[in-house]
Amino acid sequence: MVRLRLLLSLCALLPSALCDYKITLTTSSGLLLTDGNTTVVNNTAILSGSQNTTVSALKNSTQGLSYSFITPTVAKVTLNTSNAFNGARFSASSDTHFYGVWEYPFNYRISNTNVSFELKGVGNNVGINWSNARAPFFLTSSGYGVYTDTLKMGSYDFTTPGEVQFVFNSTSLVYYIILPKGDGSLKSIIEQYTEISARSEMPPTSGLGPTFWSDDFTQDFHGSVSNAQENIQDVVNHLYYNRIRATSTFLDRPYGSGNRSWGNFDFDPAQYPGPEGFMKNLTDFGFDLQVWIANRAQLGTKIFNASTANGWLFPDDHPVGGLGEALNLSIPAAYDYFEENLEYFASVGVKGYKIDRGEEGEMPDYVQNEQMALFLDLAYETMVHKWGKSGFYNFARSAVDRSRAKTHIWNGDSAANFTGLAYTVASGIRAGLVAFPIWGSDTGGYTREGALTPSAEVWARWMWFSAFSPVYEFMLGTNHTPWYPPYNQSTVDVVKQTANLHADLTPYIKSCAYEATKTGLPIIRALFLEAPEDTKTWEVPDSYFFGEEFLVAPIITSGGSRSVYFPKGPSKKYLEYFKKENVYSAGTTANVTVGLDSMPVYVKQGAIIPRGDIFQGNAMWVEDWKPSLRLELFPSYDVPESRFTYFDGEGQDGRTVEIVMTTDKEKKAVNVNLGELGFGVTLVWYLRGATEGREMSVSSENGSLELTEVDTLF
Numbered sequence: 001m002v003r004l005r006l007l008l009s010l011c012a013l014l015p016s017a018l019c020d021y022k023i024t025l026t027t028s029s030g031l032l033l034t035d036g037n038t039t040v041v042n043n044t045a046i047l048s049g050s051q052n053t054t055v056s057a058l059k060n061s062t063q064g065l066s067y068s069f070i071t072p073t074v075a076k077v078t079l080n081t082s083n084a085f086n087g088a089r090f091s092a093s094s095d096t097h098f099y100g101v102w103e104y105p106f107n108y109r110i111s112n113t114n115v116s117f118e119l120k121g122v123g124n125n126v127g128i129n130w131s132n133a134r135a136p137f138f139l140t141s142s143g144y145g146v147y148t149d150t151l152k153m154g155s156y157d158f159t160t161p162g163e164v165q166f167v168f169n170s171t172s173l174v175y176y177i178i179l180p181k182g183d184g185s186l187k188s189i190i191e192q193y194t195e196i197s198a199r200s201e202m203p204p205t206s207g208l209g210p211t212f213w214s215d216d217f218t219q220d221f222h223g224s225v226s227n228a229q230e231n232i233q234d235v236v237n238h239l240y241y242n243r244i245r246a247t248s249t250f251l252d253r254p255y256g257s258g259n260r261s262w263g264n265f266d267f268d269p270a271q272y273p274g275p276e277g278f279m280k281n282l283t284d285f286g287f288d289l290q291v292w293i294a295n296r297a298q299l300g301t302k303i304f305n306a307s308t309a310n311g312w313l314f315p316d317d318h319p320v321g322g323l324g325e326a327l328n329l330s331i332p333a334a335y336d337y338f339e340e341n342l343e344y345f346a347s348v349g350v351k352g353y354k355i356d357r358g359e360e361g362e363m364p365d366y367v368q369n370e371q372m373a374l375f376l377d378l379a380y381e382t383m384v385h386k387w388g389k390s391g392f393y394n395f396a397r398s399a400v401d402r403s404r405a406k407t408h409i410w411n412g413d414s415a416a417n418f419t420g421l422a423y424t425v426a427s428g429i430r431a432g433l434v435a436f437p438i439w440g441s442d443t444g445g446y447t448r449e450g451a452l453t454p455s456a457e458v459w460a461r462w463m464w465f466s467a468f469s470p471v472y473e474f475m476l477g478t479n480h481t482p483w484y485p486p487y488n489q490s491t492v493d494v495v496k497q498t499a500n501l502h503a504d505l506t507p508y509i510k511s512c513a514y515e516a517t518k519t520g521l522p523i524i525r526a527l528f529l530e531a532p533e534d535t536k537t538w539e540v541p542d543s544y545f546f547g548e549e550f551l552v553a554p555i556i557t558s559g560g561s562r563s564v565y566f567p568k569g570p571s572k573k574y575l576e577y578f579k580k581e582n583v584y585s586a587g588t589t590a591n592v593t594v595g596l597d598s599m600p601v602y603v604k605q606g607a608i609i610p611r612g613d614i615f616q617g618n619a620m621w622v623e624d625w626k627p628s629l630r631l632e633l634f635p636s637y638d639v640p641e642s643r644f645t646y647f648d649g650e651g652q653d654g655r656t657v658e659i660v661m662t663t664d665k666e667k668k669a670v671n672v673n674l675g676e677l678g679f680g681v682t683l684v685w686y687l688r689g690a691t692e693g694r695e696m697s698v699s700s701e702n703g704s705l706e707l708t709e710v711d712t713l714f
């Protein structure tokens, strides 16, 4: 049985300043981290060699190796050798689970059992192609993490049970062995990792969506529509008439002039006859706009001509008709040229990029990580110049480690069927384990050809999942638009229900996003992050905690039934969130069945859920729109005190308010303290006797409220 060994170690129980971890070199030139007499980390070997396939353990030469604790819980190891490849091996008990490194769920798992792969884009795979967020960081169920601070190419091998080995194409290497601190949780390892590397920036509220886009707005015209610009207006209009909330849209390729429509830094005048009027229209209708970009130069385009004249392109090893080579952005002039030309988009009002590719062979694999980081940097800079930090939404499918501070992500090209959805859910959980918190997927699935098409059922289930994703991003168009055949009103109804739910959850999601900027903790959380002592949570790829309050179990197969496991630790009981009738005990499994109008979602005892209409987006149909906030309260006498940190701001600017709920079983009293929560908040108490919730309006002076003689739902 796997145990979280860290919980037994002395350090986990003491303030970290009193910790006494030691690091020592073993006789076989490995490193041991000990806590008293307990080995907490066994770094069995330091590896070095002239080829990535021939590395061997350093034996009796530790020249160039240094190691020490830089904080009471983080050891830094530095290695310089004359060899081109360096790495390390770690051993733990054979039932240890290793997580992290890649977003893609190899073998449909959230752990890396049996995986051996490089730290690069994963290419075409089961369920999803190009699910490429990654980081040289792994986390183990035995209670430590290891971060290798490099953008060099490398590989991780998890094929030996209880062992991991990594090797990088670099003569020097720095890695950090990270132990838990504070409450001793695995979450504290992610916090320390992201403190050393980087944390996400706050997205603008519009970035969280719902956002609606087409893979190709230049086709599939309806009614009087005759170009892409009008096609988008048609989407905007349908969202308006159906009262479906939205905050943004984006233009995928093709939208520019030139060869394969990319490389001239413009809008194709045939499809976008008046980009500036079009942009103003979108703004007036409450939409932000992003455009597709990639580091590729297609024959005959402006970027290609400038690059060939200056020798900026990586050598072409593709057949003619390929997608164009990448610019080598390590050349400062190439970097500057790209950045200067992108500024055009910001200048006409574009508020972010969908950043594609970087791992399709347009450059040698060994520079993928370095080049992707440079491209994300320059894209970020062009937006920051115009809109300031958090004033725009950039998202990429390929992003490495520190780039999480420069871009958010989507999970690549998923298959438009239940396999695609299942893998997508698992990839969302895994993105969290490499600390990419702001994440979304192409709702309905990206690959829609042949047998792959979002059936009304797959699509509806995916919409529910996206409602409980950090970003709700909806792919329509190209003969798959809910309000056009073959779909009908019932699909439109689910779009409306889920998009509007996501919009209403924005206060909650935004608060979690803010927490992620401060701690690195993801919003979609593997069950074990919240329930580390429950060994049944180590390998669950199909349910997750959404922030700390929700347990979410998407339907990922046909038919609407699934089993749901209720983890032990975070809560003694869980309440079904929508009907508020069924309560489940931790440690049990239930079979549940839901129609297309719902999904299995649960709240913990003591949950505090801020919801409401705080961002107008396209809701121009609401007269005299003003923000309103509602706090849903789920007190339980099993939980004497619970807290939620509400972020009351836009982008990075705002304040946090600590909401505290207390209960007193003997007095049968429940109390909430709203701190300095500003404008007219509505409280909704969920108590026994009324599943509708007991509503109360609160004025700002009234910071604390108590109800007595009440029974809770748990």
Ligand SMILES: *[C@@H]1O[C@H](CO)[C@@H](O)[C@H](O)[C@H]1NC(C)=O
Pocket: 036, 037
């Ligand atoms: C640690 O090992 C030393 C030497 O073997 C022994 O004297 C000591 O009692 C051990 N301490 C614990 C806490 O087991």
Ligand SMILES: *[C@@H]1O[C@H](CO)[C@@H](O)[C@H](O)[C@H]1NC(C)=O
Pocket: 032, 039, 042, 044, 091
């Ligand atoms: C460390 O791992 C190696 C290889 O599995 C093993 O031989 C050694 O005994 C371990 N050391 C400790 C202290 O656990």
Ligand SMILES: *[C@@H]1O[C@H](CO)[C@@H](O)[C@H](O)[C@H]1NC(C)=O
Pocket: 060
């Ligand atoms: C390791 O090196 C030390 C000092 O250089 C030497 O005394 C020792 O014999 C060496 N051991 C082996 C196994 O080569």
Ligand SMILES: *[C@@H]1O[C@H](CO)[C@@H](O)[C@H](O)[C@H]1NC(C)=O
Pocket: 064, 065, 066, 078, 079, 080, 172
């Ligand atoms: C490794 O090399 C770097 C720079 O080349 C140097 O700063 C560092 O001190 C070296 N570390 C060790 C342990 O030799």
Ligand SMILES: *[C@@H]1O[C@H](CO)[C@@H](O)[C@H](O)[C@H]1NC(C)=O
Pocket: 113, 114
């Ligand atoms: C790992 O892969 C091997 C070979 O493909 C297979 O036999 C084994 O069952 C796999 N183990 C796990 C735990 O998936």
Ligand SMILES: *[C@@H]1O[C@H](CO)[C@@H](O)[C@H](O)[C@H]1NC(C)=O
Pocket: 052, 053, 118, 154, 155, 167, 365
């Ligand atoms: C070694 O590098 C090659 C080329 O990048 C790669 O295909 C291979 O997977 C690597 N092998 C290991 C063990 O890292």
Ligand SMILES: *[C@@H]1O[C@H](CO)[C@@H](O)[C@H](O)[C@H]1NC(C)=O
Pocket: 229, 233, 274, 277, 278, 281
């Ligand atoms: C702006 O929106 C109006 C109203 O839908 C439409 O008639 C007009 O053509 C749009 N203009 C542009 C440039 O998109």
Ligand SMILES: *[C@@H]1O[C@H](CO)[C@@H](O)[C@H](O)[C@H]1NC(C)=O
Pocket: 259, 260, 298, 299, 300, 301, 320, 321, 322, 323, 324
């Ligand atoms: C566009 O690029 C393709 C190769 O990808 C090339 O065959 C074609 O000639 C180019 N067209 C123009 C107008 O340059």
Ligand SMILES: *[C@@H]1O[C@H](CO)[C@@H](O)[C@H](O)[C@H]1NC(C)=O
Pocket: 052, 153, 169, 366
């Ligand atoms: C390692 O990196 C060098 C450049 O630093 C490159 O020439 C070489 O091909 C790379 N090796 C592998 C196996 O990727």
Ligand SMILES: *[C@@H]1O[C@H](CO)[C@@H](O)[C@H](O)[C@H]1NC(C)=O
Pocket: 124, 125, 126, 127, 128, 129, 413, 414, 415, 420, 447
């Ligand atoms: C992945 O790419 C391959 C090759 O282009 C394609 O056949 C397959 O449908 C794609 N799968 C997904 C999930 O997009």
Ligand SMILES: *[C@@H]1O[C@H](CO)[C@@H](O)[C@H](O)[C@H]1NC(C)=O
Pocket: 415, 417, 418, 419, 420, 451, 452
């Ligand atoms: C989804 O599509 C893929 C690729 O076409 C196929 O292999 C898989 O079996 C499909 N899954 C389901 C559940 O139909």
Ligand SMILES: *[C@@H]1O[C@H](CO)[C@@H](O)[C@H](O)[C@H]1NC(C)=O
Pocket: 563, 589, 590, 591
């Ligand atoms: C759930 O359904 C499965 C398959 O029908 C069954 O084996 C299992 O016992 C059920 N579990 C519960 C808790 O009802």
